[in-house]
Amino acid sequence: MPAHVTNVTDPLDRERAHLASSRAALRAMRADAESLDIKDVTANWVNAVILQRQIEERITALADLAHTPLFFGRLDYLHAPGAEQAEGAEGEQFYIGRRHVHDAVGDPMVIDWRAPVSQPFYRASKKEPMDVRLRRRFGYTGGELTAYEDEDLTDAAAGDRASRLLQSEIERPRVGPMRDIVATIQPEQDEIVRAGIGGTVCVQGAPGTGKTAVGLHRVAYLLYAHRERLARTGTLVIGPNRSFLHYIEQVLPALGELNVAQATVDDLVAHVEVRGTDSAAAARLKGDARMAEVLRRAVRAGVTMPVEPVIVARGSRRWRVPAYEIEEMVRELLARDIRYGAAREALPQRIAHAVLVRMEEAGEAPDDRVQDAVARNAAVKAAVKTIWPAVDPAKLVLRLLSDAEFLAEHADGVLEEDEQREVLWARPARGVKSAAWSAADAVLVDEAMDLVARTPSLGHVVLDEAQDLSPMQYRAVGRRCTTGSATILGDLAQGTTPWATASWEQALAHLGKPDAAVEELTQGFRVPREVIAYASRLLPAIAPGLAEATSVREAAGDFAVREVAAGELDAAVVAACREALGREGSIGLIAADDRIAVLGGLLVAAGLPYLAPGEESSAEARLTLVPASLAKGLEYDYVVLDEPAAVVAGEPDERTGLRRLYVALTRAVSGLTVLHAEPLPERLAASDTP
Structure with a gap:
């Protein structure tokens, strides 16, 4: 125990004293950064601006967040890590937290969770204690240290006992944006987080297994272990939509990482203004990897052989x-x-x-x-x-999609004639100058741009909800990490686009990372046991052969499936939302997209304020109205699911609809209420349904 708290006898008081001392040390570190005077240490104004920005980022990173525990664990080593220890001498003790904190003479008071000495906090067991004598976990209430729990790793005969504080932290209600999981990272998750930067990792994770959190913590770890390299080459987190990015945007800053860019795939390829939409068939074809060959031919079409000297x-x-x-x-x-x-x-x-x-x-x-x-x-x-004439990529793609003869010339032997007709733009309506670009068209423009000039590569890219990308979108992401590595996150069972990938091997090949390691997470930490078991009934229909997730949560969760008369569904939904608001935590009302407007009007009439996906909840507004198409990646303490049959019917085919329903069913952290007037899908209508 550090010398400045040895005069305190009660163990909990000693820990509180160390917390107070650590917070004081952190404030001193921030004050030191704020007091830096750089006017005499820079050669020119450019260096001064850069250095000042770095100092400001350092000051921000050293902020003491009152409701965020400064440390969450302690390791008591049998011996000093990495050093010879005299017989009978005591090992060292380290507090594990979100950032490094040192005292006035530079001695560590809190060790960053990413440091090598912190790894046993996540990996050590009684079978493999990793030279740790005791692991201590801390419990907090509103930022105040209120409890601790010890695990003696030297007593192998006692067996491993589940941590009550760990279980409590896993099951703590979710309010607001996604939070970090540094206090609860499990060994199989930690192996992925700390994997080397040289290789690409693909994580197949069932709902609630923490794959998104693992990906974000992996970025934080890589920035810690390879900061100079990634500072030069850059990092990027790619999410499926803006709501999702808003939901996760506070995780990395909470870990002290402020310079990680976030974007959607549409952001990456925003070279043209997207105002149009494609049919499912056209979008699938435009996303087909064969389009890369068509574009390659078209780009080179203008090259002619010289006829004169x-x-x-x-x-x-x-x-x-x-x-x-x-x-x-x-x-x-x-x-x-x-x-x-x-x-x-x-x-x-x-x-x-x-x-x-x-x-x-x-x-x-x-x-x-x-x-x-x-x-x-x-x-x-x-x-x-x-x-060798210059090529304008956007104009080239425009010609390819609007000139049947030009397309036929370069798609010969690649696309069938009916496929060529499908990808061609329809003739503009009278009074309209031209057809509008679609999201799939923008990806084609990005491909053409890369054929003309190489896309700059980043050091590391995290791609979440990857199962929904088309082959051409995978290529667009892969171009951003050709000389770097990637972390690919997804769940084949949650693929809800017409072009959703059939296997990770195919996806990784399109990404340009065929040798990536594929890891599978099946232990669920978010979804209650009964809920994940119910949703998993759909797996044989939506992802045959995929392993079913098992929940590690002790609480079964509040779970109910209620059938109501057709004319009573609206009232039942409002009543279920009102009931959920009587509990602690966030509430998500998930429904088919075409039901959102109706339900929004009902909530307003009932005096229940609600948010849109991505908006931050508060004491006054904890209910979010979520279109099923935007539910992926989000989580709520309590979910009210409106009319499963409508969610399925809202998709172009039954399999995609069942996958969309699987996503909606697995957004709940503490409880799920399913309300239906129409018959449930066959696989959910078993007699043992609650």
């Missing part, structure tokens, strides 16, 4: 490069299959080099400056413009 005038002399020689250059560049734009930039240099060879043969001694000048010569530039 290039004559370069320099001073009184003329230098001639024959057409056949330039054709050899063009064919060699095409065979190398490099980016269109890079090849176009290389061609004038190749022609200029041929001119320099002729100069040297004539006894001249040209240098690189002469070659650059020849490459910029008007005759060379004119020849390159004709042979």
Whole structure:
């Protein structure tokens, strides 16, 4: 125990004293950062601005959040980690928290959860104690330390006993945005979090297994372990929609990481204004990986072989490069299959080099400056413009989708004739100048842009809800991490798009990471036991062969399925919401998209204020009205599910509808009430339904 609290005898009081001392030390660290004077240490104003921004970020990261525990655990080692220990000497003691805190002389008071010395907090067991004598967990109420629980790892005969504080933390009500899970990370989760940066990891996780939290904590860990590298190359978290990103946006800042960008796939490919929509068939085809070959052909379609020589005038002399020689250059560049734009930039240099060879043969001694000048010569530039014309990716895709002959020329042998007709834009209505770009079209433009010029690569990308991406969207994400690594998160059973991936092997191949390790999480920490068992009845129909999740939660959860008369459904839904509001925590009313407007009017009439997905709940508004299409990735303490049959019917086919229903059923943390007037889907209508 640190010297400044040894005079306190009660164990809980000692821990509270250490917490108070640690908070004081954190305030001192922040005060030191605020007092830094940089006016005499920077060479110029640019360095001053950069350094000042770094200081401001440091100050923000050192904020003491009153309701966020500064540390949540303690490790008492048998020996000093990484050092020889004299016989009979006591091992060291470390407090594990969200960030590192040190005292005035630099001694650690709290160790960052990502540090190697903290790893046994998540991995140690009585079977493998990892040199830990005692693991202590702390319980908090409103930011105040109120309890602790010890686990003696030296007594292997006693067996592992479930932690009551750990169970309590897992089952604590959810209010507001998603929170971090640093206090409850399980061994199988920690293995994924601490996996090396060199490889890509794909996490198949059933609902409630914490895959999203694992992905976010993995980013935080990698930033800790490889900060300089990722500061140069960047990190990115990709989510399915803005509501989801808003829901998770506070997790990384709570862990002290402020510079991780967040985006949707649509954000990544926002090169054109999206105002149109595709039919499911057209969107599926435009997302098909075969479109990459069609685009590759179309991009190169403008390259033509020269028919005339290039004559370069320099001073009184003329230098001639024959057409056949330039054709050899063009064919060699095409065979190398490099980016269109890079090849176009290389061609004038190749022609200029041929001119320099002729100069040297004539006894001249040209240098690189002469070659650059020849490459910029008007005759060379004119020849390159004709042979290898510039390509505007958006205009190219526009032509491909609106010109049947152009599409047929480049889709020959790739797309069938009926498929070509499906992807072509319909003729604009009278008075409309042109058809509108769709989300799938924007992905095609992004592909074309990469064919012309390489997309910059980031150091690490996290892709959540990955099962819903099309092959072309996977390619778009993969372009952002060609030289970096990725963490792919998803659940095949929750794929609700017409182009949802059939297997992770296919998805990873499209992403460009075929060698990624696939890890499966099946232990559920969020969804109550009875709820996940009920939802899992759908698995044989929506994801045959996928392992069923098992809940580690001791509480079964409040769960009820109620059939009501057709004319009483609306009133029953309002009553169920009112009942749920009498409990602690957040409430989600999930319904088919076309029921949202009706239910919103009913809630207003009943005097029940509600939020839209992504809006932060408060004491005055804890009820969120959630369209089924936006429920994925969100969680609520209590869920009221309106008319499952309508959720299924809202999708283009039954399998997709059942997957959408599976998502809706698994959003509950503490309780689920299913209300229906229409018959339930067959697999949910068993006689043992509550």
